[in-house]
Amino acid sequence: MAYFDLHLNLNEDDKAIREAAHKFAKEVMRPMGMELDRMAAEDVVAAHSPIWEFLRQAYELGYHKGAFPTEVGGLGLTPLQSHILMEELFWGSAGLGAVLLLAAWPYVKILHTMNMELIEEFVVPFCQCTDASMTGSWAITEPDHGSDTLNVGADCWSDPKIKMQLSARQDGDEWVLNGQKSAWVSCGPTATHSMVNVHIDTSKGLAGGGVCMLPLSLPGISRGKALEKLGSRDLPQGEIYFDNVKIPKRWMFVGPEEYGDWVINNLGFGNTSVGVVALGIARAAFEETLAYAKERVQGGKPLIEHHSVQVRIHRMFAKVEAIRAMTRAVWEVNARAYPPLSEYALAVKTYCTETAKDVVDEGVQIHGANGLTKEYFIEKLWRDIRPMTIADGENSVLNALGGRILRDTFPRTSVNLIA
Ligand SMILES: Cc1cc2nc3c(=O)[nH]c(=O)nc-3n(C[C@H](O)[C@H](O)[C@H](O)COP(=O)(O)OP(=O)(O)OC[C@H]3O[C@@H](n4cnc5c(N)ncnc54)[C@H](O)[C@@H]3O)c2cc1C
Numbered sequence: 001m002a003y004f005d006l007h008l009n010l011n012e013d014d015k016a017i018r019e020a021a022h023k024f025a026k027e028v029m030r031p032m033g034m035e036l037d038r039m040a041a042e043d044v045v046a047a048h049s050p051i052w053e054f055l056r057q058a059y060e061l062g063y064h065k066g067a068f069p070t071e072v073g074g075l076g077l078t079p080l081q082s083h084i085l086m087e088e089l090f091w092g093s094a095g096l097g098a099v100l101l102l103a104a105w106p107y108v109k110i111l112h113t114m115n116m117e118l119i120e121e122f123v124v125p126f127c128q129c130t131d132a133s134m135t136g137s138w139a140i141t142e143p144d145h146g147s148d149t150l151n152v153g154a155d156c157w158s159d160p161k162i163k164m165q166l167s168a169r170q171d172g173d174e175w176v177l178n179g180q181k182s183a184w185v186s187c188g189p190t191a192t193h194s195m196v197n198v199h200i201d202t203s204k205g206l207a208g209g210g211v212c213m214l215p216l217s218l219p220g221i222s223r224g225k226a227l228e229k230l231g232s233r234d235l236p237q238g239e240i241y242f243d244n245v246k247i248p249k250r251w252m253f254v255g256p257e258e259y260g261d262w263v264i265n266n267l268g269f270g271n272t273s274v275g276v277v278a279l280g281i282a283r284a285a286f287e288e289t290l291a292y293a294k295e296r297v298q299g300g301k302p303l304i305e306h307h308s309v310q311v312r313i314h315r316m317f318a319k320v321e322a323i324r325a326m327t328r329a330v331w332e333v334n335a336r337a338y339p340p341l342s343e344y345a346l347a348v349k350t351y352c353t354e355t356a357k358d359v360v361d362e363g364v365q366i367h368g369a370n371g372l373t374k375e376y377f378i379e380k381l382w383r384d385i386r387p388m389t390i391a392d393g394e395n396s397v398l399n400a401l402g403g404r405i406l407r408d409t410f411p412r413t414s415v416n417l418i419a
Contacts, residue, residue: 003091003283006321007080007328014081020061021085025092028057033093036234037380041226045189045236054096055103055132063089064104064135065127067335072111072119073127079335083276083328090280094384095234097280101273102187106136106195106213109266112338113253122193122213137191137216139181139240142166146182147397148206149197150267152260153404158207164199166242168210168252175212175252177220177245183227186391189238192216196240197263201256211254211262212247220245231383232391261339264405267393268340271349274392275327278356278385282323285356285381286316289363292376296368303366312362319359323352338418343409346402350395353388360385 005018032050044051058064067082068074077085090097107126110118126134140149142165149164151157166179177198181188188194193215201208216223224239254262290313293304303309330348334340363378364371371378389395 003287005084006325010084014078014084017077017081018084018088021063021088022091024057024061024063025088028054029089029092029096033096033234034377034380036095038374039233041228041233041236044233045226045238051096051099051190051234051236052132055099055135058100059130059132064100064129064132067104067108068111068123068127072123079332080328082335083331086273086276087279087283087324087327090277091284092280093234094277094281094388095232098232098235098277099187099190101277102137103132103135103191105138105270106193108269109195109211110213110253112265115253117250118213118253134193135187135191137185137187137194138196139166139185139188139194140197141182141184142180143182145206146184147394149209150263150393150401151206151397152263152401154400157205157260159205160203162205163202164197164206164209166196166198167202168198168200168212170249171246173249174246175249177212177242177247179242181240183224183239184237185240186235186237188240189223189226189236194240198252204256207260208256209254209259209263210252210256211259212252214245214247214251216240218245218247230386231380232387233383264342264401265339267349267398267401268334268342268345270392271342271345271398272327272331272334272340274388275323275345275348275352276331278352278388279320279323279327281381281385281388282316282320282352282356282359285360285363285378285385286313286320288376288378288381289313289316289366292367292370292378296370309366312366316359316362319355323355327352333415336417337415339416341412341415343402343405343412346393346398346405349392350389350398350402353385354395357385357389 032054036044062075065074066077066085070076107123110122168175168177195213198210200210220243222241227237296303330344360381364382367378370376
């Protein structure tokens with residue numbers, strides 16, 4: 001049975017989406033995520049990996065194009081419906097949910113350009129794809145530049161001494177890319193396409209960046225080994241190298257003039273999504289822990305019959321509901337706003353990932369030593385929530401950026417809704 005929804009006016013379509021997504025998350029994603037978690041990183045991206053079967057099934061269901069409008073071939077879900085869908089998928093497996101989110105990410109950003117040529121070239125085929133033969137990724141982080149790449153408006157942002165490790169130079173009708181992205185690029189080892197941040201105008205420091213879209217099959221592109229890591233092991237990550245890679249001019253869809261705004265707007269959407277990842281993990285931790293507390297007997301009765309455990313379980317529940325309410329409110333506005341309300345998105349990402357980390361940690365504590373063993377799902381959830389305070393921007397760097405946005409824009413007086 002699906003988790004109760006305080007939104008009492010869900011219509012039949014909303015409920016059907018939730019039931020179907022919950023079934024897929026429970027029956028397909030949860031077991032596959034657990035299987036992938038125990039595999040070596042190289043096996044997770046190998047031809048025999050269950051990850052491909054997951055993608056095929058998700059694409060067949062159309063989950064990769066849930067948020068895309070019907071005009072370009074998407075499912076045209078309402079913002080509420082896409083929040084419901086993503087919550088369920090992240091509940092099943094945060095890593096596999098992220099694989100699907102990343103698969104769609106560059107195409108969402110191309111859609112936002114309103115450039116019909118690029119939409120026809122990339123977004124329409126992506127929405128038509130039913131066999132997962134077209135999947136995306138986003139490559140911004142570099143070995144020497146993590147927070148630097150997101151630190152818009154900080155002192156270092158316009159320092160010409162700081163240079164990205166991936167540069168793009170114009171050569172006639174083409175751009176030529178040289179350099180590399182870090183091992184943290186989600187789906188770097190598996191994606192067919194990537195949205196890539198590059199350095200164009202080095203005299204402006206990091207502010208002189210650009211963003212392009214490209215297939216990862218181009219000559220001169222190679223990839224590193226899949227990364228071995230603590231958590232999110234069902235989300236493959238790895239380096240991408242560029243050696244004189246040539247792309248047509250039109251694929252560079254953001255230039256230095258609008259680069260800083262683009263980075264902030266991109267966080268406005270991405271950070272909201274990471275909040276929903278945190279929601280899925282926190283809800284799973286709460287449900288696992290309550291079930292465990294009903295089974296485990298200490299002091300002659302189940303843990304849940306002890307007053308102090310009741311208090312702790314209820315605090316976990318309160319935090320899950322707070323994360324749910326906050327992510328949903330911001331998701332519903334930012335799905336329709338351009339530019340998105342980034343100060344809210346940054347608040348969602350930082351607050352909800354920290355709060356979810358507390359929820360999962362308490363879940364481990366209530367499991368006692370069992371919470372530290374691979375026999376119990378809470379152990380995976382603990383490893384999966386940990387990276388979320390760093391993914392899509394380390395939280396204190398995001399809070400500082402949020403503070404600068406508030407310094408310049410508070411109080412906000414309007415929002416520009418596009419749909
Ligand atoms: C699960 C996961 C998924 C990811 N997916 C992607 C992806 O799809 N694509 C991609 O490109 N990248 C991805 N990343 C990388 C991610 O964006 C970076 O890890 C993040 O931006 C932080 O960079 P860093 O790890 O290099 O840390 P650093 O930037 O080295 O930061 C280390 C510490 O120093 C502090 N710090 C840094 N700069 C400053 C400063 N100027 N002032 C004060 N303190 C500072 C930070 O607060 C932090 O605590 C992912 C990471 C994770 C964990």
